[in-house]
Amino acid sequence: MSSLYGNKIKISIFGQSHSAAIGVVLDALPAGTEIDFEELNSFLRRRAPGNAVYATQRREEDKLEFLSGLVDGITCGAPLSILIRNTDARPRDYEQLRDIPRPSHADYTAYVKYGRAHDIRGGGAFSGRLTAPLCAAGGICLQLLGRQGINVAAHIAQIGKVCDRPFDPVLIGENEDHIREMNSLKEKKFPVLDDEAGRCMLEAIEEARRQGDSLGGIVECAITGIPAGLGEPMFDGMENRLAAALFAIPALKGLEFGNGFAAAGLRGSENNDAFVMKGDAIKTATNRHGGILGGITSGMPLVFRVAFKPTPSIAMEQDSVSLSQGKNVRLTVTGRHDPCIVPRALPCVEAAAAIALYDAM
Amino acid sequence: MSSLYGNKIKISIFGQSHSAAIGVVLDALPAGTEIDFEELNSFLRRRAPGNAVYATQRREEDKLEFLSGLVDGITCGAPLSILIRNTDARPRDYEQLRDIPRPSHADYTAYVKYGRAHDIRGGGAFSGRLTAPLCAAGGICLQLLGRQGINVAAHIAQIGKVCDRPFDPVLIGENEDHIREMNSLKEKKFPVLDDEAGRCMLEAIEEARRQGDSLGGIVECAITGIPAGLGEPMFDGMENRLAAALFAIPALKGLEFGNGFAAAGLRGSENNDAFVMKGDAIKTATNRHGGILGGITSGMPLVFRVAFKPTPSIAMEQDSVSLSQGKNVRLTVTGRHDPCIVPRALPCVEAAAAIALYDAM
Amino acid sequence: MSSLYGNKIKISIFGQSHSAAIGVVLDALPAGTEIDFEELNSFLRRRAPGNAVYATQRREEDKLEFLSGLVDGITCGAPLSILIRNTDARPRDYEQLRDIPRPSHADYTAYVKYGRAHDIRGGGAFSGRLTAPLCAAGGICLQLLGRQGINVAAHIAQIGKVCDRPFDPVLIGENEDHIREMNSLKEKKFPVLDDEAGRCMLEAIEEARRQGDSLGGIVECAITGIPAGLGEPMFDGMENRLAAALFAIPALKGLEFGNGFAAAGLRGSENNDAFVMKGDAIKTATNRHGGILGGITSGMPLVFRVAFKPTPSIAMEQDSVSLSQGKNVRLTVTGRHDPCIVPRALPCVEAAAAIALYDAM
Amino acid sequence: MSSLYGNKIKISIFGQSHSAAIGVVLDALPAGTEIDFEELNSFLRRRAPGNAVYATQRREEDKLEFLSGLVDGITCGAPLSILIRNTDARPRDYEQLRDIPRPSHADYTAYVKYGRAHDIRGGGAFSGRLTAPLCAAGGICLQLLGRQGINVAAHIAQIGKVCDRPFDPVLIGENEDHIREMNSLKEKKFPVLDDEAGRCMLEAIEEARRQGDSLGGIVECAITGIPAGLGEPMFDGMENRLAAALFAIPALKGLEFGNGFAAAGLRGSENNDAFVMKGDAIKTATNRHGGILGGITSGMPLVFRVAFKPTPSIAMEQDSVSLSQGKNVRLTVTGRHDPCIVPRALPCVEAAAAIALYDAM
DSSP states (O other): OBOEEOSSSEEEEEOOTTSSEEEEEEEOOOTTOBOOHHHHHHHHHTTSOTTOTTSOSOOOOOOEEEEESEETTEEOSSOEEEEEEOOSOOGGGGGGGGTSOOTTSTHHHHHHHHGGGSOOGGGGGGSGGGHHHHHHHHHHHHHHHHTTTOEEEEEEEEETTEEOOOOOTTTTTTSHHHHHHHHHHHHOSSOOSSHHHHHHHHHHHHHHHHTTOOBOEEEEEEEESOOTTOOBTBTBSHHHHHHHHHTTSTTEEEEEETTGGGGGGSBHHHHOOOEEEETTEEEESSOTTTTEETTEEOSSOEEEEEEEOOOSOOSSOEEEEETTTTEEEEEOOOSOOOSOOHHHHHHHHHHHHHHHHHHHO | OBOEEOSSSEEEEEOOTTSSEEEEEEEOOOTTOBOOHHHHHHHHHTTSOTTOTTSOSOOOOOOOEEEESEETTEEOSSOEEEEEEOOSOOGGGGGGGGTSOOTTSTHHHHHHHHGGGSOOGGGGGGSGGGHHHHHHHHHHHHHHHHTTTOEEEEEEEEETTEEOOOOOTTTTTTSHHHHHHHHHHHHOSSOOSSHHHHHHHHHHHHHHHHTTOOBOEEEEEEEESOOTTOOBTBTBSHHHHHHHHHTTSTTEEEEEETTGGGGGGSBHHHHOOOEEEETTEEEESSOTTTTEETTEEOSSOEEEEEEEOOOSOOSSOEEEEETTTTEEEEEOOOSOOOSBOHHHHHHHHHHHHHHHHHHHO | OBOEEOSSSEEEEEOOTTSSEEEEEEEOOOTTOBOOHHHHHHHHHTTSOTTOTTSOSOOOOOOOEEEESEETTEEOSSOEEEEEEOOSOOGGGGGGGGTSOOTTSTHHHHHHHHGGGSOOGGGGGGSGGGHHHHHHHHHHHHHHHHTTTOEEEEEEEEETTEEOOOOOTTTTTTSHHHHHHHHHHHHOSSOOSSHHHHHHHHHHHHHHHHTTOOBOEEEEEEEESOOTTOOBTBTBSHHHHHHHHHTTSTTEEEEEETTGGGGGGSBHHHHOOOEEEETTEEEESSOTTTTEETTEEOSSOEEEEEEEOOOSOOSSOEEEEETTTTEEEEEOOOSOOOSOOHHHHHHHHHHHHHHHHHHHO | OBOEEOSSSEEEEEOOTTSSEEEEEEEOOOTTOBOOHHHHHHHHHTTSOTTOTTSOSOOOOOOOEEEESEETTEEOSSOEEEEEEOOSOOGGGGGGGGTSOOTTSTHHHHHHHHGGGSOOGGGGGGSGGGHHHHHHHHHHHHHHHHTTTOEEEEEEEEETTEEOOOOOTTTTTTSHHHHHHHHHHHHOSSOOSSHHHHHHHHHHHHHHHHTTOOBOEEEEEEEESOOTTOOBTBTBSHHHHHHHHHTTSTTEEEEEETTGGGGGGSBHHHHOOOEEEETTEEEESSOTTTTEETTEEOSSOEEEEEEEOOOSOOSSOEEEEETTTTEEEEEOOOSOOOSOOHHHHHHHHHHHHHHHHHHHO
16 A cells, blocks of 8 residues: 655555554644644544444544654654554454455455455455544644634535535635635534535435435535645646545545536636736636646635545445355445445545645645 | 656656757666657647647647667666757747736746746746647557557547547447447547547537637546556555646646546445456446546556646637736737647546556556 | 655654654555564564663563554555554653753754754654664564565674674675574674674773763674665665665764775775676675665675764763853763664664665565 | 655756766756856866866767756746757777676676666766766756855865865864865865875876776765754655765765764764854854754754775776676776766765755755
């Protein structure tokens, strides 16, 4: 594997779903930085399963143990290392998957790559559980960005066929109403802009769950307060760096900036963003470019959307193969799985974006 | 800037639209590899403007000068360096852009980042012209992949509102008909699967051009013959690496693998790909995952789509600002520009994908 | 800090002398590799202080806790993470050093870099204690190299004015006598080739210790069984890579390969190594080049020497400054320190070399 | 090969002794920086062979062709690329070396690594000629450092048995006399501190040349004006980074900082550098640490020494093997070679150090 990310800061994630612990080493944070543990724990709780209908029944406290890098809660310049013990692991649940890979899961590709040595328990290092250390590192970056006036917020833009209304890409973060709206997403149990749409999404998830099925969705993320000029094209442009971080999140299959795929159907005159003076500042009248031009931030809100496929682990019987016997078999997946990963993936999107952005500053 | 890419091989691109030359250094190719210059030139001609309706009127021969790394056309182990002289540069065309940035172009962000020192002529290093060395490096990787039975092909999936039919993600590359179809795309002047759709696209481009406007589009790319097991998750998974390379292509604003954004609207039972034995081989019955599971190639064709925004340089008058005077002004862009970048971006997509894939092997 | 190393494998070290724990993440080891824990522990004991005259009185058990990356003692492909708890930490010993930096120690430069936030306790991340995770990672690489017939051995070549006899750079590893000699070094409490010289060294250390002083020394390391052809010049040549790893060891101030500095005083006719056929193999008659030519291994034993300065923490009163008062003061260092770091640094040299070598393969 | 270096800036070197050209791409220099071409050419002339007794008879003009990255002599933010044409190449001289590798040269290891495809002409990419682009990149870094008050100077400390007097590691750069001494080295044809020693060195070289032999030597380099606090331990400490750059210079076999290997024979009380207040500044009374403590610069002059082996290409008949016949043969090397590489390697040392230092700032 290659569980490292970063140029300026360096993040090294470790662990498997059922190993003794999972964790992250975060190198090159500036010394003298205070970590707000309460805020960090509160951020991590947003990806914890809780009692939500859409989440796994696995219960993990996700208590962060800071092993190094801090003196009295202040970074000391040495690499920060964070440990999260795995406690509610049930290895028995996964025995049959050693032989019969789950459709559309990494079971098979991990088997090809690591052979019989692959840790099949809970998906090993391919488990969504590995996003907990990602969120620990990202939560710290979010704090550091926040102190520079940079605000990262995301909402569930779509679950199945149900859509939330989108961010206003120009006004977001501009006035108190919009800032309040961004921040309210961080408090909501189910972060949508339109709560009515949220209720429909929850119903859709519940229905899928009842049928032993799962649902995909889309997360839209906006980042305000970013200075213009970040990103190093061609290969370390802001889009490249965000992409390289975001695609580390399991089940993420698509990424678009600003108008994204919709821009493909537009004309230049429809998609271009005119420059305008707002007081002394240069802004764009619209924000179809999503805050990045030529790989470099423009100073407008950075807006992107990511698509998640439906959780591949479903309760319905499916076709698969027996690796040992080389023949087609039927598979019924047991164990505890999220019928929809999107709500819990949302803070991971914020975390990955924060890491990529902080690294680029 | 950071114009380097790669772990195993290393690519370093240099040049501006109107510098003396542009080029690329390609380090760590295996020694003893023959370069097929004719095939390489023929690949590069696919991104050259030619006389097509959709292309700039700038005429560059794009003659590759191999400075080092070869002895008698065979790689010798030393870094390969390739030079392309700029000949048809007309710096006068760009004078007014020093002060008035083009909407949705990198003029403004480059100004923020590099100040008055930025090379504004032809967009400097942000010019689409820099995709010529990308294609030179990628064309070589395509040859090396081809010798291992890996075939990379792309078609124009959409221009404006007009869509081509998609690749068959399971059958592509499987039998002679489908292989012939893939290869025919490399011969076509306007590479689409459905030539009738292609004619409509060309008409749409011509109409946009007449109106001083431009069009965006989508390229779909398929790669067959890839062994299962490539990619190093979490951060060097095959999606991360492809994304990090592809977003180097100017105007690329979205990327999706397999079902991509469409998967967001599906259920697990609709999106999962059942494993099946085909002879002794393990395949999937469908290919909604696009050939990558958990960041690792599955052995099925790798299929992805990228969205290009419409060329921002349009002939219509637009709103912008004067950087020196800090006030709103009107801008009419002159100079030579592609009314639709998509056909010429298509080989760049193949090139970037080939580089990312070869680097991962 | 930047506590990461490696291209193929990636090592990320964390911890401070008095943090809760220290450790290492080792990414990209091949799956299916068995770790011999007994051998690893036995290697780590070679750098543990024990009861030796030359070592600190600090007592750490250095128990390795494997958190992830293993299933039943076999690597599973996920990053391997190893934790070592700090138990015998005595933070009081270091209070005065917050204000008065020890001469020739990192106290002052760490203060400049990290300010008052630097973890002064035990030298923080600059402590020799951080070589324990280096040895844990290196010990694993040594096992993997050993299984490919590569043998890494080192001896104390010099302590103060007392010298051991050098390795025979041609014969080492060639026949049973020489292999036995190499391996015996790993069993010896005080690894020298000439035990009489070893006794003199121990006396010199004991004398320095009694006088509240310390001693430097030289370690010579030889690696046999390396295939020819490793190393990627110009900047990833075998010398560059070994140097980049070895200079991570605290107090290491010099490095030379083969004849090294002595070659400066020789003529080409005296320093060149003639090629000769030995059976079907191409060898060199002498080995003044130390097994590396042009940055690439030649197949001859790789031989290098590293110089360690005397431990800067001595009991004698010294001149220093008060950081808070900006005036000259006298300093008497208390706490527990090695009067000679060289014997305990020796396995660190083997470890760093093994990491660099394994990474290059 | 891996001819790339750098974290903040990126250097990519290409070319072989007899390829059409050699050159370098220098990415991520700050935009708006003026290049002093006259100063750069004058720096490069210091490594040019000239008519000196110690140098090859090959005559190369080494004219720098700037292909990109500059507008009117000012960096524009795009990668800077520099080309040097090879003109006086005589491939015939090297034919016999395809079969019979020169003792202690890279001929054999390059053959092992790259096979028959290796460019044997003039040593290919292993030629000292590749230090010309290294010096071009380093010369630019020297200018940028100089503008920040950082002065890099080197002298020939030893040739064969003849030694120059060393730098005064405390006073160097401190007062006008010492600054004048540093700068005078850059003007001297044969840069030594003691010109009488220089004359003896030249005689020794002439004598070796007459006898068809060659000589090694030592270069001592001092860097003044460096701020305290540079370097990122453990693996990107200032020693690690300098080492990784310096070992790219052909024939360099040893490196030591401050007292280096001599420190091995000293006690802590003899090797420690007391801190003292000099006005408001914290300095050390002596500078045995060579300006680096714990991998981080201390603000004292950075002083290091590097050892060069004697040129392996000597005119005397030597023992070697025939690769094709697998038998011992005698070899007489013809062609043009430096009887002592040290004087021409000296600016390369300055260049590599400047690159490493600038990259760390």
